[in-house]
Amino acid sequence: MGLNLHTHLEGWVRPTTAAALAREAGVPEPDGGWDRALRLDGPADLTVFLAHVAAAYPVLGSAAALRRVAREAVEDAAGDGCDYLEIRFGPSTHRRPGFDLAAVVEATAEGLAEGSRATGLQSGLVVCLLRHDDDETNLAVARAAAAAAGRGVVGLDVAGDELRFPSNVPYEAPFAIAAAAGLGLTAHAAEAGPASAVIEAVERFGVRRIGHGAEAASDPTVLAWAADHGVVFEVCPTSNVLTGAAPATGAHPFHAFLAAGCAIVLGDDDPVTTRSPLSAEERWMAETGGLTAADLQAIHRTACEVGFMDESVRAALRSRFA
Numbered sequence: 305m306g307l308n309l310h311t312h313l314e315g316w317v318r319p320t321t322a323a324a325l326a327r328e329a330g331v332p333e334p335d336g337g338w339d340r341a342l343r344l345d346g347p348a349d350l351t352v353f354l355a356h357v358a359a360a361y362p363v364l365g366s367a368a369a370l371r372r373v374a375r376e377a378v379e380d381a382a383g384d385g386c387d388y389l390e391i392r393f394g395p396s397t398h399r400r401p402g403f404d405l406a407a408v409v410e411a412t413a414e415g416l417a418e419g420s421r422a423t424g425l426q427s428g429l430v431v432c433l434l435r436h437d438d439d440e441t442n443l444a445v446a447r448a449a450a451a452a453a454g455r456g457v458v459g460l461d462v463a464g465d466e467l468r469f470p471s472n473v474p475y476e477a478p479f480a481i482a483a484a485a486g487l488g489l490t491a492h493a494a495e496a497g498p499a500s501a502v503i504e505a506v507e508r509f510g511v512r513r514i515g516h517g518a519e520a521a522s523d524p525t526v527l528a529w530a531a532d533h534g535v536v537f538e539v540c541p542t543s544n545v546l547t548g549a550a551p552a553t554g555a556h557p558f559h560a561f562l563a564a565g566c567a568i569v570l571g572d573d574d575p576v577t578t579r580s581p582l583s584a585e586e587r588w589m590a591e592t593g594g595l596t597a598a599d600l601q602a603i604h605r606t607a608c609e610v611g612f613m614d615e616s617v618r619a620a621l622r623s624r625f626a
């Protein structure tokens with residue numbers, strides 16, 4: 305097993321936990337029940353995919369709920385055999401009156417820490433700016449992330465709809481705040497937007513890691529630039545197939561990344577939504593993607609270098625995958 309460097313907390317909510325949290329919060333059960341609401345049955349598109357992820361949002365707006373879901377995510381990742389879990393979420397989604405960004409981040413980080421103490425699986429929290437949020441909100445999210453650096457928060461990301469909100473200018477200032485606080489930096493880019501979004505993210509935000517980047521796979525110029533600049537692509541194979549970003553077999557974007565000389569790392573994106581935790585993603589990379597055991601080891605070693613973990617954790621992971 306290996307390191308999970310791209311996965312969203314909102315896609316980890318156990319259907320049984322959603323049902324319990326909904327009962328406590330007085331949220332009505334969705335038509336067909338929580339299992340059907342949270343999980344996908346088969347290939348869809350990004351809109352349908354995100355609707356299944358968003359089905360969990362109504363039950364996540366409290367400290368107790370976020371702490372529980374975060375703790376259970378670490379437990380489930382440990383049960384799956386994961387070696388290091390870097391989990392991200394968009395705190396602005398879960399704010400409520402009297403439950404502000406700082407409290408949202410703190411509760412979620414506490415849940416991860418509880419899970420890590422209980423299982424021994426090291427974890428870190430990555431905070432996401434969201435493209436549909438206004439500039440003030442994203443600045444506040446970056447400040448909340450920076451304030452929690454060293455207390456569970458390890459990085460900053462930007463996620464959301466690149467087609468409806470294509471400009472990258474609004475995220476420069478938030479990324480600068482995170483960089484100044486010493487946080488790791490990553491960005492969803494060229495997931496739906498143009499290949500050039502990879503270059504923009506590197507130059508404007510200072511990231512080296514790119515989430516998905518699928519659109520860059522068909523642009524040799526961008527891929528050559530990415531290889532020259534040491535860009536590492538975070539690959540989530542099943543999610544990419546279910547959202548329609550990649551075909552089910554053969555031509556997954558990761559082949560183009562590797563052929564161009566770019567390194568990749570693995571994530572499972574939303575394992576409850578996709579029904580495919582990291583162990584299944586690794587099997588997919590071997591059986592459908594054609595990677596050897598040595599190829600997978602190389603991916604894990606890359607993840608040890610570009611993960612946002614403490615240096616002591618990094619050293620332990622390096623020796624595990626040496």
Ligand SMILES: [Zn+2]
Binds near residue numbers: 515
């Ligand atoms: Zn993602």
